[in-house]
Amino acid sequence: MILTKSDVEQWLDSVAPGIGLTVLSKQAGFSRIRIIQQLAGDRVPVETIIKVARVLGLNPLDQLRSFPDYEYLKPSSPARREVSAFIQWEHLLRASAALEFGETITESSLGPIHFGETSRQWIDCIDPDGGLRKHLQAAGPISNPGLSKMLNGPLRLDLALLAAQYADIPTVSALVAAHLLIPSEAGWAGDERVQWLHELGRVERLQLVETRIHAALVREQRTQDFINHLG
Amino acid sequence: MGDLIAGIFATVFSILVIIRAPSALREAARVRLWLAHLVMAMVLWLSVTAVYLSGDALLGGRNITNLISHFGFYLMFWLGGAEVALSIGRQDLYRVVHGTIGALVLGAGAAAMTATFIAAAPAYSAMGLDPFRGDPLIILYKVLSYLYPGFVAAVLARPMLRASVESPGLLGSAKRWMAIGFVLVPLVPVAHLGELLDPGYAVVVDLVLYPAIILVATGVTLAFIARQQISRAASSEHRKQTERSD
Structure with missing residues (x-):
């Protein structure tokens, strides 16, 4: 690195x-x-x-x-399974609603590529067998709390590259996940996320929305618990 | 505890008691935490020599004030420990520190602490019982006075640390400060036990206890600031939405 x-x-x-x-x-x-x-x-x-x-x-x-x-880095479109990591839950929810109503969605309506949960979502999305975090801890090496903390912000490039290799997705995506390259510099199409959302089946899309809403609910509940009792 | 440091801490906690009073009056859910602050402020004021000696003189000059102060410490952990467990969504830990097991540790600790105090019977009023520290019973009394606080802190430290890594920003920092403070609390009775081997360990007690108080207090204060920020952000968002709909 x-x-x-x-x-x-x-x-x-x-x-x-x-x-x-x-x-x-x-x-x-x-x-x-x-x-x-x-x-x-x-x-x-x-x-x-x-x-x-x-x-x-x-x-x-x-x-x-x-x-x-x-030299091995090549520009590439993202793997299908990683695209959702780059959409914040509120924007995903709005875009899904728009699709349900037959309205048009644009790249800008899908919000920023990087936000608080990008790294965590990316790791979860690309994990092929549930063993990615353990692999990163061993190969990083990085402790479990260290990795958890890092997933709240930009991912370290060496870990992102290890993750991309483990998940067998285009390596250049690691540089996007690590907040180093913007998607167009990595070889993504200008409307990559829009295309992906259109290709997603309705059931798949609703399941994703459900998962993201649940994750947001858990986060919100944790924050509320904390400030209600100690704030 | 040095009078100056104790006085500063006591002032800070007294201010926190005043700042938090309105929310405690509005919401019953916040009363427990407010009471924990109030008790902590009282315990800290009793760590100032002039306050201690005046108070103790009123109670007969036999260091009953010291016993009250240690009961206050127990009470603070009883109240605060419950809130900390609930703040990280751990009903199971709440049941440990505030349920049957917690009550047993608290009751046994308080009873043993009182028994050793009565048995030691320190003869005259002395801040921190320092002149009597050569008496093993006094050391045992001090160890027992941290039994329940040490138990609560030991139960909460690791879960709080784990919760801190999952929380970004100010909330994560608040949890981290508190968790590190909790790690130190169980070391206080151990350091007191060291006094049985060498009186020099009394210094270690201060080196562990002061940072523990600072860390936990800072964590709680950061949580309070985070709450204000979240409330402000929510009302600003609400204002924007109202303006848009107008």
Whole structure:
């Protein structure tokens, strides 16, 4: 998940010759000190390459693939079973209602791709046999509480990649789940979620809505219990 | 407990008692937690030397105030432990700390604590019974005064920690602070037991007890702040919807 100083310097020479780190880092939205520290420590995270590629107007995935460790990443549509992870329950509910009434749904009406439950939903959606969390704990390695806590926010890239491999879904999806690439950069169609919802059978869709409403209810109940008794 | 620290804690809890009073008056469900705060404030005020000595003088100068303070600690965990268990949706733990088992531990602990206090019979009024700490009965009395609080904290610490990792944001932090505080509470009687081996362990008691109080109090305060935030967000959403419908 980490790139070396020599690899990154070579890459910078080829994509941004003559552009200083100060300019690049400022445009990419992080401090010059940070990138210098990353280079000095010989540990440049993928996130830095992606951000720099974006400010240079280059495709982040193509640039990432120019590094030997990431040559295997290929742009791809998401696996069918992972798409629902990227729709928040309120938007899913509204879109399902719209479909029931024969109304049109759009990508923007499906809300943001990333929200509080994205990581947890993604792991649950792609898990082929109920063993994914255990696999991540062992291969990460990461403790059970550590993983649970991480699923409240963006997933660590190494864990996301391990999950994608275990679940046998396109590896590039891991970068979307880790909040590093936006779907279009990963090779998703502009209306991927809309297409998927239209292809979903009615029973499947209602079951999904039911599952998501139940999860939201549990979350809400926990919050209410806590603030009712200790708030 | 140093007078300054005790005074600061007591003031903070007294303020919390005042802040929480309106909601306790409005909703019966919040009375138990409010009472726990009230008892904690009282216990903390009794940890200030001047308050302790004045109060004890009124009660005959035989450290009855110390016994009352420890009963207060039991009562606070009886009230607060129930609310904490319910706050994480654990009726089973509520039954443990507040049901038959909890009542037995509380009753046996309180009885044994009172018996050792009477047997030790500290002769004159002394804050924290410090001059009598060479007496094993006094140490045993102090150990027993943390029996029920230690039991409640031991029951709640792990479930609370587990609940914290599943809750994002401020609610997760509130649960985490409380859970870590609960982990420390059962160590207090153990540290008191250490005093039997070496009086120097008295310092360990302070090193464990103060952070435990700070951590739990911070957790409860964060929960209170989270509730205010959620209420504000809900009323702002309601206002927006009303404006839209208008």
